Amino acid sequence: MENLNINEIWADLLKKLENSLGKDICEMWIKPMKIISFKGGILKIELPSEVWLKTIKDRYENNLLEALTEILNSTFSIEYSITLKEDYSQQQYQSLQEPASYQNRNPFINKLNSYFTFEGFIEGPSNRFAYKASEAVVKKMGERSNNPFVIFSAPGLGKTHLLHAIGNQILKENPFAKVLYMSGEGFVSEYIESLQKSTQDSFRKKYRSLDCLLIDDIQFVVGKERCEEEFFYTFNSLFDNRKQIVLTSDRTPNQLGLSERLSSRLLSGIVAEIKRPDLETRIAILRQKRDSNQFDITDDVLAFIAEGVQGSIRELEGCLFRLSTYCNIHGVNATISIAKEVLADILTLEREKYSISVNQIKKVVCKYFKVSIEDLNSKKKNNSIAWPRQVSMYLATELTSLSLPEIGREFNRDHSTVIHAKEKVKEEIDNNLLFAPIINDLITKVKAVDNN
CATH class of the missing domain: 1.10.1750.10 (DnaA protein, C-terminal DNA-binding domain)
Known part of the structure; x- marks a missing residue:
């Protein structure tokens, strides 16, 4: 494995991360990185700036580790470094090389993104109940009053953020808890693979031994009869053992078309909706993203973006990153006129959607x-x-x-x-x-x- 071609590692890494994070994220944050070497169990990665280092470590490190573990199939650590500039002293350069040791962590692979936390979630009228209920789940994990917990909303409004935040907070308070985040599609794929390989017992043992199961987009399990049945028995096992179950969906449980017995189970707990954020919440979200990423964008430009993008927080954040990247590349300050030009396609679609x-x-x-x-x-x-x-x-x-x-x-x-x-x-x-x-x-x- 030590002799594996670095270019092959890089190509495989990009492919996996494009599938898990999307091409836009990879273009913006992953491709500017560079794998320097892989020797002695140490993978050296070079980044173009401190902003990249902070973003990768805060946001995408878990995704990076998961993908690299699959590719390298070995124990390793990561050393990050910043591309040296003439005015960097050797001391400054060395301080940025932070080996990432994973020897003393919970060995259970939780698939959580450490970037999504309660602290990073902007609370507003549209999501307050879901946010407070998420905090309550952590405080009284597995208790009948909070179990199961279902969050539903249209895409891009923050339900996935809350799902990861619950898992991350549980692990913060109990580092060795068995917490697993899984997409609905991932659950289906893993179950089908267990049938093909006759490893159902291993599959069941993994899921039924959890302290907290977090499934994103449970609607993908609907209509797959055997998989839905397996989920039902997994649900029962966890529920009966007072283990926490948290699910997200694009619809309420009774709108999903699940079997009556499973639908009634989901409705027996807490069901919380996240609605579209109001203007003030959207501005607050953009301010937080600007400040955490140290973008040089004024409040009037943020307000312009928030007024123009009403539906999805994901699109809202995407506009901010696109504008910042454009301004950095062209060496200009972000203004409303530049924002109009750079974001014209998105703003036009938003106007059409909300005017029809x-x-x-x-x-x-x-x-x-x-x-x-x-x-x-x-x-x-x-x-x-x-x-x-x-x-x-x-x-x-x-x-x-x-x-x-x-x-x-x-x-x-x-x-x-x-x-x-x-x-x-x-x-x-x-x-x-x-x-x-x-x-x-x-x-x-x-x-x-x-x-x-």
Whole structure:
């Protein structure tokens, strides 16, 4: 392993991290790094600046270690160094070389990202209950009043952050607790692999011996009958032994389509929703990210970004990093005019998403299918009315910021009808080559309609 080609390590590392972190993160933070050598069990990595060192150690070190462990298949430590500049003294350079020793840590691989903590989470009206409930879970882990704990929201609003924060705080208070973070897709993949390799006993032992199980996006388990059943028995084992279970989802438990017995189990604990953050919370989030990363961006620019990006905290942070990177590369100060230019594509999409109404969609769809708005809102179920209604619901999920229940109310229906409509239209788009252009044409026309 000592003779493994450094370029091969680097290529494999990038591939794995692109899958786990995304290409944008890798482009911004991982690719500027450089693997210098791997000798004597020490992997030496060079970074371009102190900002990179702090970001990698605070945010992505766990991901880096996990990927490298899979690639190197050996025990190792990491030495970081900063690219030497002429005005760096030898003492300054040596102080930045911090070997990362992992010999005395909890040997259980928890898959947690140490960057996500309670201290780093901005509390606001939209997430206060979920935040307080998360803190309570740590204080009274496994107690019936807090177990299970389910957090649901639209993507990018912070539920994954809270999930990791719970795990990190548990380990901070009990470093040898068996805590495992796993995505819903990861759980499914691992279970399928255990079936293929006939290692179900090992799989069950791993999951049922935990002190705390954290599963992100549990909706990916839905519809996979054997996997859902295995999760049910894992859930029961942990619950009966007073072990903590925390799940996140994009819907409430009763909207997921889980089996009745599992759905009732999830609803028996705490269920907390995270809603879209208000303007003040969005500004506070950007200020924290700016300060922690030492970005030279003024409050008026942050307010401009916060006003323009309303839906997703992930997109909000992405805008901040994109603007900072642009300004660093071009050697300019961040201003509102520069932000408008750099973030034009995102801000345009946000404006469209938050300006389009269901009424616009209904007008266009009714004209195309030659039906009336009254028909769409009626209880009529004949296909000549039901199909345009389903297309309208699908477009509403794609073009507006409304939740599924809110869209349902626009058509005098419930959220389950909207879910069914979206699935039906997506299936038609996938299976009918002539239908996708129709949808694209309807979208173009919707955006051109006056919102009144």
